[in-house]
Amino acid sequence: MKTFEIEVVRTYTTTIEVALPDELTTSAVERITLGDTVPRTIRTFENDLYHEIWDTLGEAELEQMDTDMKSIEVKEL
DSSP: OOOEEEEEEHHHHHHHHOOOOOOOOOOHHHHHHHTOOOOOOHHHHHHHHHHHHHHHHHHHHHTTOOOOOEEEEEOOO
């Protein structure tokens, strides 16, 4: 049996809405979403928010997987 590596390149934009605590700023939400490190004292709180954001984002991305394929490359390993 042969093994192949398949790389599919797609392009799409996903927009989601999430309800987060009032004290957060747009720059804080961007930092949390990117998973940038934060001081230890607020790490657990922001880690929970990170997972909440990415759970919502992941669901939204799965709903729109009928995007246009930009390219496909197959290699025999």
